[in-house]
Amino acid sequence: MSQTTHGTTAEHEFPKEHYLNAAHGWKSWLLTTDHKRICILYLISVSVFFAIGGMYAGMIRLELVTPEGDLFQPDTYNRVFTMHAVMMIFFFLIPSIPATLGNFFIPLMIGAKDVAFPKLNLASWYMYLMGSSLALFALFKGGVDTGWTFYTPFSTTYSNSYVSTVAVGIFINGFSSIFTGVNFMATIHRMRAPGMTWFRLPLFIWAHYATSLIMVLGTPVLAITILLVGMERLFKFGFFDPALGGDPVLFQHLFWFYSHPAVYIMILPSMGVMSEIIATFTRKPIFGYHFVAFSSMGIAIIGFLVWGHHLFLSSQSVYASLVFSFLTMLVAVPSAVKVFNWGATLYRGSIAYTTPMFYALGFLGLFTIGGLTGVMLGTLGLDIHMHDTYFVVAHFHYIMVGGALFGYLGGLHFYWPKMFGRSARGFFPHLSALLIFVGFNLTFFPQFILGYLGMPRRYHVYPEEFQVLNVMSTAGATVLAIGYALPVFYMIWSLKRGEIAGPNPWGASGLEWQTQSPPILHNFESMPVVTEDPYTYHPPAQEGAGQPAAAHSAS
Amino acid sequence: MSDNHHDDEHHEHSLKPHIFNLLALFGLTTLTWFSAAYLKFGEPWDNLIALGIAITKASLVILIFMHVKEATRLVKVCAFGGFFWIFLFFAYLVGDVLTRPGTTTYEGWQPDVRKAVEAPIHHGHGGGHEGGHGHGEGHGAGHGEDHGHGGGH
Amino acid sequence: MSSQALGESKLHHHFETYEQQKETSFLGMWLFLAQEVMFFGGAFAAYVNYRTLYPEAFVAGSQQLDTTIGFLNTLVLLCSSFTMVYAVWAAQNSKGPKKIALGLYGTIFFGGIFLIVKYFEYGAKFAHHLVPGYNFIPPVQDIPHAESTEIFFALYFGMTGLHALHMIVGMGIMAVMLFGLHTGKSWAIWDRKNHNFVEGFGLYWHFVDIVWIFLFPFLYLLGAHPPSF
Structure with a gap:
């Protein structure tokens, strides 16, 4: 342990040398190979796409205030919800936690100076930039109307929107995912500090390892799928042309073989963040560390084999559907292991109600709702009733927003002081977390009811009896938007004016908290040596006054 | 540390196994071509022979040309893991197609x-x-x- | 440590030892290849799917391909793999840039022959109205799903095209390597201590070979042919 700062309550000084001022000028950013700077590049670009996706969400909710289609033409509405999904899924949710927090903290947590392939890491950001620019270009030219799933033969034969452009964008963006995955796996295997055995790794690392596995094994299948669609659109090859006997269900198999595991690319890193936050703010080791670690791998592996539950209502055979239905319910087991173990960690913990902890507690509830409705949808008989209704929409938003986005925001608040050396604490972060929680539930819970009553997704008009619930949903979206907007202000404000954090503002364990904040260019002054299990919290008596300080200044 | 490393590499490499490997690959290629074009064992066997020989050839290239035989366990897992994973995908895919109503090949599945x-x-x-x-x-x-x-x- | 003597520039700052650097870069390469397996695997999955659905059409399609040319081309590609092994061997045992270059030239030569043969094979498909989406006429009409033969040829062009594209990329990288060897660039001095780049590239080239090892039976052999000459 190179430097320990437990128990120092005195005013911290902002470090003189750190990665942010190690080099200057725009070139030092655009050509950087430092994983911490690449994290910030990603952070900025990902936020831009979140804002764009959010604007489209706003348009959707605005259209759905009234039963009539008064804001958009049907085709325009198709483009709006497609672009909302494309921007949010491919350019925000998939890179969000791995490329930002993962990039920054994997080397720090395992005691490495950088990721295994720093140049590849930078290349990954440029791939992301190229892919997302193409998607933006298509967006300005009018967007795509196929839905983010690009189902054939609509996408290959009939749609005359910018399918090819967006497809190429997603193809290129896939490389960014693959590069990140390869990089993380090589880093976790080969760059660990002395003493950092597999079972001393923080659960954040385990979650990212499982995520990387999906990125490496899943993304290329999406790439080839897009390529087949592209070849069909360019050369009229006829892979999916029904006139030639082309099989649209094959496209769905190929597409969901990536895109279902992609959901786990979004949720697994978030679960990793949750483990860190919950352990820190209960001052306890995670209950059943080994189970939580292996459940990450279990989710990644079983999660790969459940894609067929998206095909229950296509012409997939009933026998295959039965198997997929069973496996879908099996994924609930490792997910439940995690939730129960977090619950058990909270039990008799010394809980500090900080902003990250608000997000963590919110996550626990929302992810449970999202997961259990997922089991409902995975049930073969029930899915026939609820397929393509708002129930599905509500379900995956509970996972993607209530799960993945809560993890991202919670993690951002948790790690912000480490990344920039200054804390963003106090009233506004709490208010924002509260608004997001309330707004989110107000937006999406009515959609469960709407879906169960039979309102189909992807229509811009609906029967009048659904209006009350839809207005509730739109009202919730407004609250949600305010909640999202607040962090932009207080976080930028905190960069200059925030309280100086010091190395370990939360009194957390883990290597990343032992170096200064913001860290120096090579992360550690000297190679750290790990001698303890993760999440080792000593009794308060030993820790002195340092530990409750976090709780006090947070509220 | 790096001295050991050099010694390892020094007496490790000889071209001989690679020459034998090339000859074996030539032989297997000839066999698969000859069997498919001339021998013809009938419906399932021809395909099984062709696929079996292809898998053997690929394994030879991986183990010898790509030095996986001497590599760490981790590299072995990486080298064969991808194949295993895509095979799993094939299994599910074919399982679905064969049990769909109306698939031409397996009429027996249709009635129920x-x-x-x-x-x-x-x-x-x-x-x-x-x-x-x-x-x-x-x-x-x-x-x-x-x-x-x-x-x- | 003698590692200092090897020249500081070659050990990147974030690694502790050469051993670690070497193992990491090979692990990265293998993970990339696993990714490539899944990439081509997706195309093979499409093949498996359609072959299960339309076996007659696929047999009819593969009977349009010349087994003997495919066989000879397989041998040519195996030769290119061997010359690649030779280049890696020359680098690993410090045999000097000339022998490394010889191996690379050999690989480009055999790869080139493969692509030229492929070019003539493609040309024959254009002449025989077998190009999907362009001038396709089903070669055999009196079988079930005769129209699906077009899907076979779509897969034929798609998969061999992707394979050829990988070869062209590989040959481009080899051209850069040869340029480095001839002009004596510092990054192209490959010997016993430093040959990761050659070996890593060799893995890529062998992988491309493996793809063809599977494409050959899948496209040319499955479906019991009459001899083609």
Whole structure:
């Protein structure tokens, strides 16, 4: 342990040398190979796409205030919800936690100076930039109307929107995912500090390892799928042309073989963040560390084999559907292991109600709702009733927003002081977390009811009896938007004016908290040596006054 | 540390196994071509021989040309893990296609599945009207007509 | 440590030892190849799917391909793999840039022959109205799903095209390597201590070979042919 700062309550000084001022000028950013700077590049670009996706969400909710289609033409509405999904899924949710927090903290947590392939890491950001620019270009030219799933033969034969452009964008963006995955796996295997055995790794690392596995094994299948669609659109090859006997269900198999595991690319890193936050703010080791670690791998592996539950209502055979239905319910087991173990960690913990902890507690509830409705949808008989209704929409938003986005925001608040050396604490972060929680539930819970009553997704008009619930949903979206907007202000404000954090503002364990904040260019002054299990919290008596300080200044 | 490393590499490499490997690959290629073009063992065997030889050849390239035989366990897992994973995908895919109603190759699977799928069409009249009434007058007529056509077969 | 003597520039700052650097870069390469397996695997999955659905059409399609040319081309590609092994061997045992270059030239030569043969094979498909989406006429009409033969040829062009594209990329990288060897660039001095780049590239080239090892039976052999000459 190179430097320990437990128990120092005195005013911290902002470090003189750190990665942010190690080099200057725009070139030092655009050509950087430092994983911490690449994290910030990603952070900025990902936020831009979140804002764009959010604007489209706003348009959707605005259209759905009234039963009539008064804001958009049907085709325009198709483009709006497609672009909302494309921007949010491919350019925000998939890179969000791995490329930002993962990039920054994997080397720090395992005691490495950088990721295994720093140049590849930078290349990954440029791939992301190229892919997302193409998607933006298509967006300005009018967007795509196929839905983010690009189902054939609509996408290959009939749609005359910018399918090819967006497809190429997603193809290129896939490389960014693959590069990140390869990089993380090589880093976790080969760059660990002395003493950092597999079972001393923080659960954040385990979650990212499982995520990387999906990125490496899943993304290329999406790439080839897009390529087949592209070849069909360019050369009229006829892979999916029904006139030639082309099989649209094959496209769905190929597409969901990536895109279902992609959901786990979004949720697994978030679960990793949750483990860190919950352990820190209960001052306890995670209950059943080994189970939580292996459940990450279990989710990644079983999660790969459940894609067929998206095909229950296509012409997939009933026998295959039965198997997929069973496996879908099996994924609930490792997910439940995690939730129960977090619950058990909270039990008799010394809980500090900080902003990250608000997000963590919110996550626990929302992810449970999202997961259990997922089991409902995975049930073969029930899915026939609820397929393509708002129930599905509500379900995956509970996972993607209530799960993945809560993890991202919670993690951002948790790690912000480490990344920039200054804390963003106090009233506004709490208010924002509260608004997001309330707004989110107000937006999406009515959609469960709407879906169960039979309102189909992807229509811009609906029967009048659904209006009350839809207005509730739109009202919730407004609250949600305010909640999202607040962090932009207080976080930028905190960069200059925030309280100086010091190395370990939360009194957390883990290597990343032992170096200064913001860290120096090579992360550690000297190679750290790990001698303890993760999440080792000593009794308060030993820790002195340092530990409750976090709780006090947070509220 | 790096001294050991050099010694390892020094007496590790000889071209001889690679030459033998090339000859074995030539032999296997000739065999698979000759068997497919001339010998012809009949329906399942030809395909099994061709695939078996392809897998053998690929394994030889991986183990010897790509030095996986001497590599760490981790590299071995990486080298064969991808193949295993895509094989799993094939298994599910073919499993689905073969058990779909109407797949040409396995007629034996059809009857029981067909019954389940076709049953509601025969009772289509009643079902269609009920559904139509539930949703509203205007749609009800359309539904009824659609199902009428279906029932006429 | 003698590692200092090897020249500081070659050990990147974030690694502790050469051993670690070497193992990491090979692990990265293998993970990339696993990714490539899944990439081509997706195309093979499409093949498996359609072959299960339309076996007659696929047999009819593969009977349009010349087994003997495919066989000879396989041998040519195996030769290119061997010359690649030779280049890696020359680098690993410090045999000097000339022998490394010889191996690379050999690989480009055999790869080139493969692509030229492929070019003539493609040309024959254009002449025989077998190009999907362009001038396709089903070669055999009196079988079930005769129209699906077009899907076979779509897969034929798609998969061999992707394979050829990988070869062209590989040959481009080899051209850069040869340029480095001839002009004596510092990054192209490959010997016993430093040959990761050659070996890593060799893995890529062998992988491309493996793809063809599977494409050959899948496209040319499955479906019991009459001899083609």
